Amino acid sequence: MDHKELTGHFLELIRRASTVVPPDVEKAIRQGIENEGEGTTAASTLTLLLENCDKASDASTPICQDTGALYFFIDYGPDYRQKQLREAIEEATAEATANYYLRPNAVDSVTGKNSGNNLGAGTPIIHFHERDEDGLRVRLMLKGGGSENVSLQYKLPDGRLKAGRDMDGVRKCVIDAIFQAQGKGCSPGVVGVGIGGNRDTSYSGAKEQLLRDLGDTNPDPELAKFEAQVLAEANSLGIGPMGLGGKTTVLGVKAGAMHRLPACFFVSTAYVCWAYRKAFMSVKGSEVSYD
Amino acid sequence: MIKLTLPTTPDEIRKLKAGDEVSITGVMVTARDAAHKYLVETEGEDVRDLLKGSMIYHCGPVVRKGDDGKYTFVAAGPTTSIREEPYEAAVIDKYEVRGVIGKGGMGGDTLAACGEHGSVYLSAIGGIATTLAQSVKEVLDVKKLEEFGVPEAFWVIRVENFPAVVTMDSHGVSLHDQIEKKSRETYDKLVK
Ligand code: SF4
Numbered sequence: 001m002d003h004k005e006l007t008g009h010f011l012e013l014i015r016r017a018s019t020v021v022p023p024d025v026e027k028a029i030r031q032g033i034e035n036e037g038e039g040t041t042a043a044s045t046l047t048l049l050l051e052n053c054d055k056a057s058d059a060s061t062p063i064c065q066d067t068g069a070l071y072f073f074i075d076y077g078p079d080y081r082q083k084q085l086r087e088a089i090e091e092a093t094a095e096a097t098a099n100y101y102l103r104p105n106a107v108d109s110v111t112g113k114n115s116g117n118n119l120g121a122g123t124p125i126i127h128f129h130e131r132d133e134d135g136l137r138v139r140l141m142l143k144g145g146g147s148e149n150v151s152l153q154y155k156l157p158d159g160r161l162k163a164g165r166d167m168d169g170v171r172k173c174v175i176d177a178i179f180q181a182q183g184k185g186c187s188p189g190v191v192g193v194g195i196g197g198n199r200d201t202s203y204s205g206a207k208e209q210l211l212r213d214l215g216d217t218n219p220d221p222e223l224a225k226f227e228a229q230v231l232a233e234a235n236s237l238g239i240g241p242m243g244l245g246g247k248t249t250v251l252g253v254k255a256g257a258m259h260r261l262p263a264c265f266f267v268s269t270a271y272v273c274w275a276y277r278k279a280f281m282s283v284k285g286s287e288v289s290y291d
Numbered sequence: 292m293i294k295l296t297l298p299t300t301p302d303e304i305r306k307l308k309a310g311d312e313v314s315i316t317g318v319m320v321t322a323r324d325a326a327h328k329y330l331v332e333t334e335g336e337d338v339r340d341l342l343k344g345s346m347i348y349h350c351g352p353v354v355r356k357g358d359d360g361k362y363t364f365v366a367a368g369p370t371t372s373i374r375e376e377p378y379e380a381a382v383i384d385k386y387e388v389r390g391v392i393g394k395g396g397m398g399g400d401t402l403a404a405c406g407e408h409g410s411v412y413l414s415a416i417g418g419i420a421t422t423l424a425q426s427v428k429e430v431l432d433v434k435k436l437e438e439f440g441v442p443e444a445f446w447v448i449r450v451e452n453f454p455a456v457v458t459m460d461s462h463g464v465s466l467h468d469q470i471e472k473k474s475r476e477t478y479d480k481l482v483k
Contacts, residue, residue: 041310048419048422049419051419051422052419052422055422055425056421061421064417065367065420162483175481176478179474182474186394186417186418236481238470238474238477239474242414242417243470244456244466
């Protein structure tokens with residue numbers, strides 16, 4: 001595929017991520033409306049979220065004004081090169097900003113100057129994975145600043161939470177992170193959990209969990225049980241949509257584990273707000289599909 | 292859903308209770324950090340008449356200027372309100388503001404001012420930028436644009452059916468405090 005065509009597909013992927021609510025998120029919000037019951041503030045708040053999504057996709061304008069940071073996860077076959085993909089992504093990102101699909105969100109940390117096109121040192125963020133099969137699988141997530149600010153990392157044992165170095169300790173960390181996000185990241189959100197790893201891999205592992213389908217079940221039975229338990233407990237906190245009370249505080253909890261050093265036990269939470277924007281694309285030869 | 296028309300009176304506002312869902316129609320004014328500082332430190336000549344009986348919206352909008360020089364709101368979600376806590380009680384008192392709209396709730400001073408003067412705090416929904424921008428039917432004026440910049444200026448807007456929830460009323464009830472307290476009880480059981 002030539003450069004121009006490839007850039008065009010990345011642009012379309014960004015447009016979809018920013019303006020179209022993913023089907024699994026929409027389904028989870030609808031389920032929330034049902035659980036809250038008619039006539040409640042929580043149900044009407046959730047209904048307004050979906051109405052906003054409809055209007056955004058009709059007008060092809062961003063679901064939320066904070067279009068966040070761009071995270072690309074790319075599996076690429078022998079017919080592609082990283083450099084070629086990076087160039088196409090950067091061009092598409094600048095164009096998406098010019099088209100108002102993205103707000104200029106890249107600020108020089110030293111001078112305070114906004115680059116104006118979402119390009120700059122370390123942005124957009126791209127994770128490459130090589131694969132044997134030809135073609136591409138691209139997963140894109142846009143994650144806003146309000147939700148990034150409430151993501152946290154814990155080191156077990158944690159005295160304040162009386163959390164030990166076991167799965168119950170991990171559970172306490174996640175509940176604490178959700179409690180602390182109250183009234184800040186626009187709820188209901190989804191929490192990715194990175195168990196173990198190092199400082200950096202624990203955080204990025206937590207974030208990658210957010211790319212899973214909200215309706216899936218963790219293949220590890222222990223983690224599947226953990227996710228279900230934490231989801232139920234978090235929703236018993238009563239924080240609700242926008243922190244105005246209700247049963248829908250989080251739409252999902254997704255956890256992944258990594259081996260750790262004997263001396264370290266990190267737990268990281270990646271909180272994403274209800275404006276949980278992700279879009280996927282597969283490329284095979286000249287065929288492109290979005291999902 | 293309670294229909295609320297601006298400007299309004301303390302008597303009308305006192306009928307509202309924390310938890311009420313309202314739909315607002317009328318003229319309101321956006322104000323953020325620079326604007327609140329200005330309101331407290333000066334006599335606020337530019338906006339004094341507009342604020343009387345009206346509401347302040349904590350919002351830093353994305354605004355498009357058309358070829359004809361007219362402004363339209365493209366995105367208009369609420370911003371975090373607590374930053375204005377040091378100013379808001381004085382602003383409510385001095386300018387006879389009947390409501391403050393934002394995100395996340397405010398503190399004890401604002402709650403007390405609401406009780407004393409017959410005002411309310413309302414939560415708008417974070418992230419529904421398109422819906423809220425579409426309920427802004429007209430940008431009537433803008434004050435202090437040069438001095439404060441687009442997000443911080445006073446935008447005088449006419450809204451229709453702007454959705455919000457009363458979360459701090461004039462009877463001393465804050466939904467934010469109630470929910471925080473209740474969720475903390477559950478949290479303590481789950482964690483400690
Ligand atoms: S937390 Fe999410 S929904 Fe709320 S303003 Fe930020 S990006 Fe938008």
